[in-house]
Amino acid sequence: MSAGRISLRERKKQLTYEAVSEAAISMFLERGFDKVSVAEVAAAAGISKPTLFRYFPAKEDLVLHRFADHEDEAARVVSGRPDGTSPLDALRHHFLDGLDRRDPVTGLCDNPQVLAFHRLLYGTPSLVARLYAYQGRSEAALARALDPGAPVAVRLAAGQIIAVLRVLAEENWRRIDAGESAGQVYGDAVAAAGLAFVQLENGLPMPLPG
Known part of the structure; x- marks a missing residue:
């Protein structure tokens, strides 16, 4: 039971990683990496800036998350x-x-x-x-x-x-x-x-x- 809850929690965390990363990449592709602020990415993803940095320590990690599995x-x-x-x-x-x-x-x-x-x-x-x-x-x-x-x-x-x-x-x-x-x-x-x-x-x- 406990293992199942942990698995679900980790799955939700992974989905958040992916959703925030993909939202950021879309904005970067549209406007350029240096022209989009972390605050704008957080707002688009519906989370606070401190929360975003808990998932992604650096702005660049929002893009490089696609390499995480590799x-x-x-x-x-x-x-x-x-x-x-x-x-x-x-x-x-x-x-x-x-x-x-x-x-x-x-x-x-x-x-x-x-x-x-x-x-x-x-x-x-x-x-x-x-x-x-x-x-x-x-x-x-x-x-x-x-x-x-x-x-x-x-x-x-x-x-x-x-x-x-x-x-x-x-x-x-x-x-x-x-x-x-x-x-x-x-x-x-x-x-x-x-x-x-x-x-x-x-x-x-x-x-x-x-």
């Missing part, structure tokens, strides 16, 4: 991989599957609403800076999934993996933002992912070009 995604892929599958193989298959599904996280998505959101995100310096904090937590979660003790060698590996996933997604997004369709970029995106994971597996080429 923050520990790499860690979950590694922890849930089938027996006999290496962490890199699990992550490679997951990323390639995301490309097939046109998952926005891979950058390979030309849905107009996703494009508008990405333009808001990558076109706002404070959001880009906040995104790096999310990626730092992704690295930490992945390091723990690889080795609960997270020695420095494992933290370095986790940082490299998360950086590779970020670069792949940003390259896909850059090309689509320049006017190419997801279908046009897909083949190169798959090839780039293959190259990236080979480099992760084998280490950086030595000597480095240039």
Whole structure:
């Protein structure tokens, strides 16, 4: 009985997070991130400004809430991989599957609403800076999934993996933002992912070009 009440309370809390975030994003897309105040977002969501800050510590978190479910995604892929599958193989298959599904996280998505959101995100310096904090937590979660003790060698590996996933997604997004369709970029995106994971597996080429 008690567990059921807690579950319902957590569900209501999550719905509030989503409703406030979506209301804020709609306003930011319409008027620009810097032209909408937190007080205006709170009023539109029907809550007080202090209540809003209890849910979202920073204005940027109203946008980046969409990434909340992905923050520990790499860690979950590694922890849930089938027996006999290496962490890199699990992550490679997951990323390639995301490309097939046109998952926005891979950058390979030309849905107009996703494009508008990405333009808001990558076109706002404070959001880009906040995104790096999310990626730092992704690295930490992945390091723990690889080795609960997270020695420095494992933290370095986790940082490299998360950086590779970020670069792949940003390259896909850059090309689509320049006017190419997801279908046009897909083949190169798959090839780039293959190259990236080979480099992760084998280490950086030595000597480095240039």
